[in-house]
Amino acid sequence: MRDRESANRKARDLLRMAVAKARLLGPVAPLTFEPKRSCLIVGGGVAGMVSALSVAEMGFEVNLVEKAGELGGTARRILNTLNGQDVQAYLDALTGTVREHPLIRVHLDAEVIESRGYVGDFTSKIAVRGDGKITEVGHGATIIATGAVEAKPQEYLYGQDSRVLTLLELERDVAAGNTRVCGVQTAVMIQCVGSRDDERRLCSRVCCSQSLRSALKLRELNPQMDIYVLYRDMMSYGLMEDRYREAAEKGVKFIRYELADKPRVTAVEEEGRSVLRVMVRESALDRLHMIDADVVALAVGVVAGQDNREVSRLFKVPLDEDGFFLEAHMKLRPVDFATDGIFLCGTAHYPKHLSDTIAQAQAAAGKAAAILCKKKIETGVEVAFVNAEECIGCGICELLCPFKAIEVVSIDQGDRAHVISASCKGCGVCSSHCPRRAIGMHSFGDDQILTQITAMATGKVEQYA
């Protein structure tokens, strides 16, 4: 930085290289086209519905595809948020507005079975289960909102003893006023079940607030009940911390355990009473507690949906190591995929609270609408092109392209690579790996690159041309 002589030499090199390359540049025309003014949204949970409504409110058509027979997703199983908002009332209002919106077409019991195209010009096929009807839709943007599911626990007698429930199952029983939950003497909740360990390192974010909510509700319904929360770290985000204090003040007992010394649950018959005996070592005091519980609820966390792999294949978008969809950039492009025109939101991305899901769905809708409202979409010019006479259709380029901008297509002479210019970012991976040197890059041809190297190495512009 302070070496003026070297900096000056470098500037002269760069200038000479640019001039050398400019001498060999040829005209390249961008491809321009009008985007299809419609959005495809996959998944009809809160994320899918909020984004559908936001896009439609901006005046664009939406096809909302939901594989289940009703809209709502996981939120159908959540009664209230920790702040006391009525989730079911919100959901009913949202579902009603979505169903009645003239620009939103809802496809229930349906799945996308094929999708092709590029930003501004996608075509997808939607198949309805049962009647086998297939609808083809054109869309300029796509939003993936396929959500996530509650993990199935493998421990603490779950599935063997009906008194061991997941938190969502506990919530269902509390809502129904079921006495096997609301009328009992002792309830225990165990946090981080099957989470934050070597097998699944993920924290699901929602479980701590879920337990606090259930504990406060049980306390309200049955003030005599002994309620224990066995935790490793209570992480009630932001202002939800207040509810943690409230629960503690109202007598909910919090006991911290270590991952290496997890609680043990056994079914025991004693003095004519059948209980679930929970043994837990309180790590701070190194004290072993024995709690005879009537019901044990497991905070099992959130895992990626089984469908994600298939959706990832269909839309050519990546998954992370936990099976959730992977955004293009955590900070700079948090609702985008690397492939232009495809966005993500909700728990399909990673576990998050309803409020975060709603905010992200609105962000995804905004990004989609920014494409749909364009008069013309112009593709970049520094993109790859295929010399069809040299190409043997081996597919290496298709396999390696990080933007899924190359596909091998069958034409008269056999299989050949085809560049989707609208998706190509001109990274050159295809060109540098092609065994037949059949792929070139506009504005980055071999001659253009070599002349720059020559200009730098020899100090002369004319050398290579």
Ligand SMILES: Cc1cc2nc3c(=O)[nH]c(=O)nc-3n(C[C@H](O)[C@H](O)[C@H](O)COP(=O)(O)OP(=O)(O)OC[C@H]3O[C@@H](n4cnc5c(N)ncnc54)[C@H](O)[C@@H]3O)c2cc1C
């Ligand atoms: C166990 C659990 C507990 C939670 N507890 C709380 C809580 O206490 N408080 C809170 O604020 N939040 C909680 N959440 C988070 C909250 O549920 C989510 O933020 C929100 O519901 C996510 O909405 P979504 O639309 O992204 O996903 P989902 O609700 O999962 O909806 C996704 C929808 O996509 C559909 N779908 C999936 N694959 C396809 C496909 N291939 N084609 C078409 N449709 C498809 C599904 O059928 C589903 O209807 C919890 C989540 C879970 C899993």
